[in-house]
Amino acid sequence: MALLEVDGLKTHFFTDKGQLPSVDGVSFTIDAGETVGIVGESGCGKSVTAMSILRLIPEPPGRIVGGEIRFEGRDLTRLPMDELRKVRGNDISVIFQEPMTSLNPVYTVGDQIMEAILLHQPVEEEEARRIALAMLERVGIPAPEQRIDEYPHQMSGGMKQRVMIAMALSCKPKLLIADEPTTALDVTIQAQILELLQELQREEGMGVMLITHDLGVVAETCDRVVVLYAGRVAETATAIDLFDRPTHPYTAGLLQSIPDRASPGARLFTIDGMVPSPDKFPSGCRFRDRCTRATEACADMPPLHDLGGGHKVWCHHPLTAAESAALSPGGEH
Amino acid sequence: MTSQTNPSDALAGQAPPDDPTYGEIVWGQFVKRKEAVGSLLGLALLLLLAIYAPLLASNKPFLWQVDGEGLSSPWLKALFDRNFFENGVDIFFNTLLVVVTLVGPVVGAVFWKTRHSSRKPRNRSRRRALLAAGALFMVVWTGVTLFPQQSQKVVYPRLEQSLQEEGKAVMAVYAPIPFSSRDGDLDMVRLPVSLKHFLGTDNSGRDVFTRLVFGTRISLTIGVFAVALYITFGTFMGALAGFYGGWVDMAIQRVIEVVICIPSLFLILTVASFIEERSIFHIMIIIAAVAWTSPARLVRAEFLRLRNLDFVAAARAAGYRESTIIFKEILPNALGPVLVAATFGVARAILTESTMSFLGLGDITVPSWGQILNTGRGTGIWVMILAPGFAIFLTVGLLNLMGEGVRDALDPKLRK
Numbered sequence: 001m002a003l004l005e006v007d008g009l010k011t012h013f014f015t016d017k018g019q020l021p022s023v024d025g026v027s028f029t030i031d032a033g034e035t036v037g038i039v040g041e042s043g044c045g046k047s048v049t050a051m052s053i054l055r056l057i058p059e060p061p062g063r064i065v066g067g068e069i070r071f072e073g074r075d076l077t078r079l080p081m082d083e084l085r086k087v088r089g090n091d092i093s094v095i096f097q098e099p100m101t102s103l104n105p106v107y108t109v110g111d112q113i114m115e116a117i118l119l120h121q122p123v124e125e126e127e128a129r130r131i132a133l134a135m136l137e138r139v140g141i142p143a144p145e146q147r148i149d150e151y152p153h154q155m156s157g158g159m160k161q162r163v164m165i166a167m168a169l170s171c172k173p174k175l176l177i178a179d180e181p182t183t184a185l186d187v188t189i190q191a192q193i194l195e196l197l198q199e200l201q202r203e204e205g206m207g208v209m210l211i212t213h214d215l216g217v218v219a220e221t222c223d224r225v226v227v228l229y230a231g232r233v234a235e236t237a238t239a240i241d242l243f244d245r246p247t248h249p250y251t252a253g254l255l256q257s258i259p260d261r262a263s264p265g266a267r268l269f270t271i272d273g274m275v276p277s278p279d280k281f282p283s284g285c286r287f288r289d290r291c292t293r294a295t296e297a298c299a300d301m302p303p304l305h306d307l308g309g310g311h312k313v314w315c316h317h318p319l320t321a322a323e324s325a326a327l328s329p330g331g332e333h
Numbered sequence: 334m335t336s337q338t339n340p341s342d343a344l345a346g347q348a349p350p351d352d353p354t355y356g357e358i359v360w361g362q363f364v365k366r367k368e369a370v371g372s373l374l375g376l377a378l379l380l381l382l383a384i385y386a387p388l389l390a391s392n393k394p395f396l397w398q399v400d401g402e403g404l405s406s407p408w409l410k411a412l413f414d415r416n417f418f419e420n421g422v423d424i425f426f427n428t429l430l431v432v433v434t435l436v437g438p439v440v441g442a443v444f445w446k447t448r449h450s451s452r453k454p455r456n457r458s459r460r461r462a463l464l465a466a467g468a469l470f471m472v473v474w475t476g477v478t479l480f481p482q483q484s485q486k487v488v489y490p491r492l493e494q495s496l497q498e499e500g501k502a503v504m505a506v507y508a509p510i511p512f513s514s515r516d517g518d519l520d521m522v523r524l525p526v527s528l529k530h531f532l533g534t535d536n537s538g539r540d541v542f543t544r545l546v547f548g549t550r551i552s553l554t555i556g557v558f559a560v561a562l563y564i565t566f567g568t569f570m571g572a573l574a575g576f577y578g579g580w581v582d583m584a585i586q587r588v589i590e591v592v593i594c595i596p597s598l599f600l601i602l603t604v605a606s607f608i609e610e611r612s613i614f615h616i617m618i619i620i621a622a623v624a625w626t627s628p629a630r631l632v633r634a635e636f637l638r639l640r641n642l643d644f645v646a647a648a649r650a651a652g653y654r655e656s657t658i659i660f661k662e663i664l665p666n667a668l669g670p671v672l673v674a675a676t677f678g679v680a681r682a683i684l685t686e687s688t689m690s691f692l693g694l695g696d697i698t699v700p701s702w703g704q705i706l707n708t709g710r711g712t713g714i715w716v717m718i719l720a721p722g723f724a725i726f727l728t729v730g731l732l733n734l735m736g737e738g739v740r741d742a743l744d745p746k747l748r749k
Contacts, residue, residue: 054650056646056650060579085652085653086652087652088650088652089651089652089653090652093650094646096647097643101644104662105644106666116651119651119652151354164647
């Protein structure tokens, strides 16, 4: 049994514009010890999916209208609030995108980590402080005995993100949801943080759900990838398969748009247009307005192509093996 | 790669051990302004005056001895005497007098000794000292309130006079001003200003200066407690409105609007006239009932801003209860503007009470400055009107100056 099974998740927002299907039937699984990347452009439903797992969607306007989220067999969408609170932060932790605002400015980082520990673990304050110190040490914060009594404003962005990770991992969660954990950091720190996450994951054996729009990050860290587009899964595969054989035209477009793949002076490849807002999702394949391969058939729901080995694509006109090979990094170099 | 620290992290690692906290930064800004520090000192003096008023003016002798035997201190006994100090406020301040005198030096010494030590142990020992003082206060105050002491009313200056006429040797040491704020002497009605009565006496023969000194207690109490009352309530309502939004916000906002719509002075006067025996506690509640809307709106606005920050989402994701998120995570971040409003609020509450008293809708049993003003008006002696007016002016002015200091200190744009 997978650690986390998301099955046909539908999170809709009820607004003046009507019922917006931001996440509309997303399914995927995460095993213990596995890193699953959730990829897509801004507005494609990555964060809403992640927040739905712990029911952190503000309600109203949002609501989970369908599907199941089974964590160790328990459906989180139907869990009573006090049960859910025990899962939050204890079994499943979240790291947010913006380290600058993710820590409470009025408490020292030590107090904040200890608070989280005391909430979920039957330990005394002294012991909580010891754990907090050990965690700060593990996430690579220099002079933790001194740093533990400092306030967030005394730290750099990279340090704060390390503190966030320390806090998220202090209760030894089984699943870590990292919502674009490196987007707000500069490149060298990004690499350090990702490496740290991988290292800690290996040691703790937890599952990681890594939300990102950066395919470079995916290539570096993920075992499997779920490509989301407009609230639906477009393609899912192992990271190797995805880069070797991108089959959905959207995935292909994303891979082509990685800047370092363009030769100097050449124009960067872009997918024309933007993710439509949820009230303007087209019927059938939601990518069809931007897709170069779209035909009239695309007005119907796209069919599933199972390429084997967990590689699944929902498309009327998937790329052929030859077309994929021409795109993949191996085919070019 | 994690073993290497990046340059900026390494640099930050060398930060001095005690970077200033937010509170220390604000305090540093506050003390930079002369008028702010001056007003704080002035208010501290007023508070001391309020606490030590019986030491300055009392018609109970500190020491009392007749014919060389039975040395006693009626003053000390009277401190907690319900016949002498009828009012709860006086009992409160007298308890404060005892506790501050006993523990004040110790607390001061702790603060002085720890002024150079680093933050954590300093805060711990300071907190401990203050907690001990607070505990002692609560013990004394509860004891005094639960077991009221009531002895016979004795007017010592008169007793002294009659004893001396009987030819007895009386030794009595009085406070510098040997009058009570409450006991009148109908032989001394409407005396003019003299060295004995600095501000004369009123229609009931009470020394106006003494009443003015004791009025500090009443006015400060009304200001501070009324504000504490409505800041607490308003903050609570604002927090709920801002955090939950939706219909909760809707309902609270409409209530606020209705309260704001009613001219507060008329509401206050109307409500006050319905209460038969007005005590200053009624007055505080009435003031609080109309004033809670402004902190509520301030806190609501702060909550609207803060609730969308990631640390709130992070707190949710960590499994905190909603009450913890509201009061422990968000609220401390929203209190800056409330602090400013509170300082100005104390000044306004004092003015409101004075207005009510002046219009005859206050608590006539207490010597609040508004009451003194009102009784002074009946005498037609100008110092009796001017003196309480000046006391009000001084206190309100100091509070407003301090409010401005706090506001500027909290404003990051004004930091140099």
